[in-house]
Amino acid sequence: MKKFFVPLCLSALALALSACGKNPATEEKKPVVKVSTEVIVPQALSINNELSGRVVAPRVAQVSARVAGVVLKRVFEEGSEVKQGDVLFIIDPAPLQAELDSAQAALRKSEALAFQAKLQDQRYSALVDSNAVSRQDYDNARAQTLQAQADVAANKAAVQRAKLNLGYATVKAPISGRIGRALVTEGALVGQGEVTPLALIQQLDPIQVDLMQSTRDLDNLRDSFRAGELQQVGKNQARVTLIRDNGSFYPLPGKLLFTDVSVEPSTGQIILRSEFANPDRDLLPGSFVRVRLEQAVNKQGLSVPQRAILRDSAGVPLVLLVDAENRIKQQPLQLGGAINDRWIVNDGLKAGDRIVIEGLQHARPGEQVQIDDPTPPLAHSTDR
Structure with a gap:
């Protein structure tokens, strides 16, 4: 047994030394x-700025009572679309009709007095040359004729004013748009010594978005334009994209209308107004939105x-x-x-x-x- 033990030990030692002395260069290389x-x-890249803004209605009309009276009826449906000239409220026309009748009666009376004064003026005019009447009597007759004509004109104006007031008893929409809730109910006394708001109409299509941009950003853009680094995008060519609160993009593109000529003193920002089509009335006035505005192009x-x-x-x-x-x-x-x-x-x-x-x-x-x-x-x- 001892004869075989020594060679086996030497063989194992040789193998161990051979493993320890292996060259690292022969190892497998790491794959590239x-x-x-x-x-x-x-x-060419467009330079876009994402600005915060508020949705505003381009046309807003506050419907108010133009004559005093009691509201008899509300004609429109709250929250509906109305067209210019649609009847919204009816104010009791009876007192206004009575004022018109009185004004017309006063006009007829003044016309009768004017006719009588004119006849007397004509008679005195024929007699004054023959000294049948004095010059003073003729002058008095002439003055009465002129005064009567003035009374007729004043009463005609009173009749016209009474007709206008009677027409104001039927309250109509001054613009087309969406009308909100009624601010008065039937039976309310309106227009009594002060302006009484009745409803609010806002145009929603198209609708506008007022954007706020700092004057520093605008100055940097202008410097880049003057240096030739950027090319300005024309107002009608600028692409405007609205981003909703949930991060999605509004499907319809907008356009830039104008840049305001004054800076807000409290914020140091300037207003840029944009416009979007709003056929489905998805955009409502007062909402805060973000708008991506293309203002320049880097060629x-x-x-x-x-x-x-x-x-x-x-x-x-x-x-x-x-x-x-x-x-x-x-x-x-x-x-x-x-x-x-x-x-x-x-x-x-x-x-x-x-x-x-x-x-x-x-x-x-x-x-x-x-x-x-x-x-x-x-x-x-x-x-x-």
Whole structure:
């Protein structure tokens, strides 16, 4: 047994020493990470600003009583659509009709007195030349004729005013739109010494949104326009998209109407008014919304897919660049706004750079990667 024990021990020792002295270079190499990339290509990009705003009705009419009286009837249905000229309320017309009748009677009386004064004026005019009447009597007759004519004119005006008041007893819609709740009920005394609101009508289609933008942002845009970095979008060409409270986009596009000429002293902001079609009455006055407004175009803009963006511990956005030797390098960025699923790059990249868009979780800075089906340079749409 001892003769075989020594060679076996020597063999085991030789195998152990052989395993310990194995060359690391002979070990199996780590597989190269495969990534997909995209080449950065300049393209025309719209510069959008997302602004807060409030929905406002372009036309608002407060229906008020223009004559004093008792409301007899409410004709309209609360919350319904009304057209200009539709009857809304009926105020008791009896007292107003009586005033009209009285004014017409006073007019007929004044016309009779004017006729009598005119005849006397004509008789005295024929007699004054023959000295049958004195010049004083003729002048008095002439003055009475003129006074009677003035009384007729005054009474005609009183009749016209009485007719207007009688017409105001039938309260009509001054504009077309949606009417709210009635502010008075049947039997209410209105217009007695003060203006009495009866209802409110608001135009809802189209509807407007007043946006607020800081003067600093506007100044930065103007500086970019003057420097030639950006091209201004015309008022009629600017695309305006409304974002609802739930984050969804309003399906109908809007348009920019005008920019106000004064700044709000308390906020340092300026109002930009936009308009949207509202056929289904989804947008109601007073609602707070967000609006994405296209204000400029960068003819040589750069953008990257949102999925290509990483962030460091400080929250700084960065991408993974692939150099000429297919090695990974981290590149911090300054991002602008978003267009669809892409971020606008303000600084950090240049045309021709190749960035990793897939396989980011396996790629490490300094390591060499294998580009798997590199994405060709494509012109990405800037439509929302």
